Amino acid sequence: MRSLPTLLRTSFGASRPGARSYKAFRAPPIFTSVSTNSQNRMASSQASVFGLQDPSLIKFQGFIDGKWVDAKSGEKIVVTNPATDEELGTIPEMGVDETKEAIEAAKNAFPAWSRTTAKHRHDLLVKFFQLMQQHHEDLSRLITLENGKALADAKGENAYSASFFEWFAGEAVRIYGEQIPSAFPGTRNIVIKQPIGVVAILTPWNFPSAMITRKLGAALAAGCTAVIKPPPEAPFSALALAELSIRAGIPPGVINMVTTQKHVVDVGRELCESHIVRKVTFTGSTPVAKTLYKMAASTLKKISLEAGGNAPFIVFDDANIDEAVDAAVVCKFRGSGQTCVCANRIYVQSGVYAEFTSRLAERVAAFKLGNGLEEGVTHGPLIHRRALEKVERHVNDAVEKGAQVLVGGKAIPNSSFFIPTVLSDVPRDALINTEETFGPLAAITKFETEDEVIRLANDTDVGLAGYFFSRDVGRAWRVAEKLEVGMVGANTGFISQASIPFGGIKESGLGREGGHGISEYMNEKLITFGGLGW
Template sequence: MSESSGTAIRLPDAAADLLREVPTGLWIGSGPCPSSDGSTFDVLNPATGGSLATVANATVDDAVAAVDAAAAAADEWAATPPRTRGEILRASFETITRRREDFALLMTLEMGKTLDESRGEVAYGAEFFRWFSEEAARINGRVTTAPSGNGEIVVTKEPVGICLAVTPWNFPLAMGTRKIGPALAAGCTMVVKPSEDTPLTTLLLAKVMSEAGLPPGVLSVIPTMRAPEVVAAVMADERLRKVSFTGSTQVGRKLLEQAAGHVLRTSMELGGNAPFIVFDDADLDAAVDGAIAAKMRNGGEACTAANRILVQNSVREEFTAKLTERIAATEVGPGWEPGSLLGPIINARQRERIADLVDDAASDGAVLHTGGSILPGPGFFYQPTVLDQIPAGAAILREEIFGPVAAITGFDTEDEAIALANGTEFGLASYFYSTDLARVQRVSRRIQAGMVGVNRGVISDPAAPFGGIKQSGLGSEGGSEGIQEYLNTKYVALPPIPTPDTP
């Protein structure tokens, strides 16, 4: 994309037909409906700044109606055989997979990522439905004889009940399926409040799941521009039993305060500040590949993105030169255009925040190797950027960048690297590169994070638990651990097994 472009950007030909198919009402009960007050809002395309669709704007009354629908369906869904629940998830997985291009284009249109990135998310997001369709039939309890011999201990697992999911804009499909999949597999009903930036993917998902046989009320979707009051209304409803949130730590704290009122089960996937450590014994070419994946995946708009790239000083100059060459060659443009490797930032507000972080670091003495500027419109584009020699205490090292900016700092010793990596209140993802097996074992244990990537820049896997420690959250999503977040444990004390009378 030319820095002086300023030319109109045309949507792909397939966009119009696809957008006509996507529901634009609230999805409550058996299908789409308008908001109770008739209000709507526009969903923008971040590559053009223009409107893609006009969507119903949920009110507090609509939120209560969604909980009503979830409550009406709850008992029957909880009693539905696990195999049946799993088959609906499996059918949804197959439809999403078959319609990969539709879901990919829709995400590219409303979120901005490239089509290749979107196709990758379709595969990743759909896999949560396949994974949890299998987990539904593997919800296990246990029966044991009490050690004292005075009876039987029976432990069963039951659905927690009605759940609320609040999902972010950066992975519109996967952040929904990662919560919806385990909830429905466990026998829970769910209300989803998607991001106002990217509600269309979740609405299409609800339609697909309905067509796959999901009963009315089991899943509701309530897009809204009034998130604080709408979410607060659902959280205050005594029928709600769990909330799952992915987003900022600041908002997560507020939800935890609200959850305390009814002692709700919570799953919180919050902010990150992932270190990406390159030791001097690393394969530098592999480390550069890994840094590109960890930093530039999804345009850097990911909670797992490498936020601080820590490179041992003896190899920092070489590593920085290699990384700069790769990032400087990244072609920027609308995600649907062939050759585009980096799409736009989600909105103008987020782009300004990225620019402020870069400008602040540069004014404090950081060295700018490439990029560092907002690109002219239309749309919300920002140059892929590499910064080096960032002074300690710079905001860009403390805050999530959530954009295509590689922030590099140096270190001399392993202990210094660990101290830098752990010197944050966050603890979600982390990465390091080393060919020394003893160092791999040491560093893996010493890093304070819920997830550690060793010699790899992509770690997310539906079969693995995803979650952080410290102020990066509570609980895990994905893996066999994921469904446990939606199950209560019940202990039944039975009397001793009677022995037959001896004749």
């Protein structure tokens, strides 16, 4: 059997029988080796496996009421590096009892925290932001170790993650009320905004830091306290944030973290059905979002859901092809395709189809696959084998229906790596056009007219993000308005930033985060003053 490094070098540019290329190119031998030797796993208690400049950022316990705690049962969850299968450490397998303690701690901390001044919360969030900048290298390395993304991607995530604390520090001091004209003489209507209370935050593994800060920054700025359930696949970034919250001066009980894997359903139910928790915010798949929505309905609590996407990426004949290819590389393959706003369905008009497809394939063939901490690596593994199997299923389905493999198309045996892939001639009934892949697979379908591609783009139950490229100003406005999504990238494939209202429509969720998302964590209260004698 050939070695894994050999497979990496020889498999990337391989095509399946019958595949054709629109332009000749040769993929260079550009891969690094990936160790899967489980015998080399480090002991869970040895923080040296992380190689951080500040090892005290690494925590192997949950965080409740300002204290680092283990599970009452003594059970542990093993966390591994998806690139190497090396054990990084263990975290507590907590359950309902610990969740109730965390909720109670948040409840007890809420009265004092909610009465702090907006300026005080602003200053603490600024300090939190500065600490994330100060520990940028360590926090980025943590993300790569537990998530697998390339270090450059991880550094981008940490900067993005920290930006939410900076943004919401500014929002904290701009929580304005209003006076409303009264219909009755001698009365005044005043509207004030108050923090909603204890917030439950449930986050995914694909952005283990940023998906927390986007929610937590708004909650803290509003004056809320929080119970966070971080992802068991990538918990160390979250726990490092808890450590930095102590250094920033956030009081005990304001931030709590419950780690779980086996009891995730019971913990989720407790957070959703608790009468103490007044808001649930979640990022993840649409099926889980629907389950949480049903649970939260039992107490009619406020809820924000950022669920799955199936983003169209449209290239019209009049597009700037250089810009469109650059954007497709970022938009489709960032984080090895494991982002909710990734391009999932790529539609290219017939006049530029061959050129765009050929040039994208050349770019993808130049990617460097491997351990994200190694020099020059551009793309890492998928989070686990189940994710890899879904990508494989989508590729096989498309090929069986007539698609051609231009680059990649294969998994690396005995690993979580799937070679970044470009498919051409993808039929409209392929699974990838109806399901979110969440992997490094660019599937390209040809179209002829604007009306046709709008129908194709909107033919889905979800609507998170959409992208298109055209130099026609009239078309730009038409398409942007007709796409049934919450966010549109017109001539850009990168839309994520702290200042925007992030969220979708249809079954992609409810509410908005970032931007003015602080309102999701506040109640409006009317106070009508009478007897003023005016």
